[in-house]
Amino acid sequence: ETGVTQSPTHLIKTRGQQVTLRCSSQSGHNTVSWYQQALGQGPQFIFQYYREEENGRGNFPPRFSGLQFPNYSSELNVNALELDDSALYLCASSTIGAVNSPLHFGNGTRLTVT
Amino acid sequence: AQKITQTQPGMFVQEKEAVTLDCTYDTSDPSYGLFWYKQPSSGEMIFLIYQGSYDQQNATEGRYSLNFQKARKSANLVISASQLGDSAMYFCAMREGVTAAGNKLTFGGGTRVLVKP
Numbered sequence: 001e002t003g004v005t006q007s008p009t010h011l012i013k014t015r016g017q018q019v020t021l022r023c024s025s026q027s028g029h030n031t032v033s034w035y036q037q038a039l040g041q042g043p044q045f046i047f048q049y050y051r052e053e054e055n056g057r058g059n060f061p062p063r064f065s066g067l068q069f070p071n072y073s074s075e076l077n078v079n080a081l082e083l084d085d086s087a088l089y090l091c092a093s094s095t096i097g098a099v100n101s102p103l104h105f106g107n108g109t110r111l112t113v114t
Numbered sequence: 115a116q117k118i119t120q121t122q123p124g125m126f127v128q129e130k131e132a133v134t135l136d137c138t139y140d141t142s143d144p145s146y147g148l149f150w151y152k153q154p155s156s157g158e159m160i161f162l163i164y165q166g167s168y169d170q171q172n173a174t175e176g177r178y179s180l181n182f183q184k185a186r187k188s189a190n191l192v193i194s195a196s197q198l199g200d201s202a203m204y205f206c207a208m209r210e211g212v213t214a215a216g217n218k219l220t221f222g223g224g225t226r227v228l229v230k231p
Contacts, residue, residue: 007120031217033217033218033219035219040222041203041223041224042118042207042221042222042224043203043219043221045160045218045219045220048217048218050217056217056218058218088157090159092159092219094217096217100147100164100166101217102149102161102164103149103159103161103217103219104161105151105158105159105160105161106158107156107157107158108157108158110157
């Protein structure tokens with residue numbers, strides 16, 4: 001059973017640029033969620049995808065967007081990067097509808113915006 | 115009001131001793147789940163233990179146990195026989211509801227645990 005994998009592990013971008021982060025879900029999971037974790041804080045929910053459609057969104061602007069592919073892999077896209085977007089971005093997968101199903105997280109992508 | 119509150123920003127614990135990490139939550143949904151995750155300095159989030167709102171017994175997983183007090187809305191994590199490898203950030207998180215949108219977790223601010231030899 002393969003776990004959740006994210007790429008790249010680190011990324012440095014300039015303010016105003018665009019970035020794409022990638023995630024491969026754990027085998028057998030059909031839902032993927034993305035979280036932003038600023039330094040010293042708990043993760044904040046960005047959005048989740050189920051059946052290739054956005055299915056729940058946190059308090060993040062539209063410049064944060066995503067995709068889920070038929071193989072359940074996913075992308076997080078952030079346009080017009082701001083300094084405050086610097087954070088650890090975590091991808092998590094799970095099985096929807098199973099209330100006790102924990103989210104399985106990847107190791108994250110650490111994004112630095114300069 | 116914050117949905118998940120962890121009041122202890124940091125704790126020291128002696129190796130082989132037990133430690134209790136506090137977590138209080140706020141929800142009006144009768145169906146919810148509570149999770150604890152461990153985050154080492156490497157950044158990965160490791161699932162430790164789960165407690166459902168309808169579970170009659172406190173959850174246990176190896177050295178981890180959850181002291182669930184529903185009326186007080188608290189879900190404290192107890193780590194027994196602490197090991198040096200337990201040094202990490204610990205997050206309490208809640209999932210509300212069982213609908214398709216219910217795979218969103220709300221996290222607390224975390225507690226940093228440092229185990230001393």
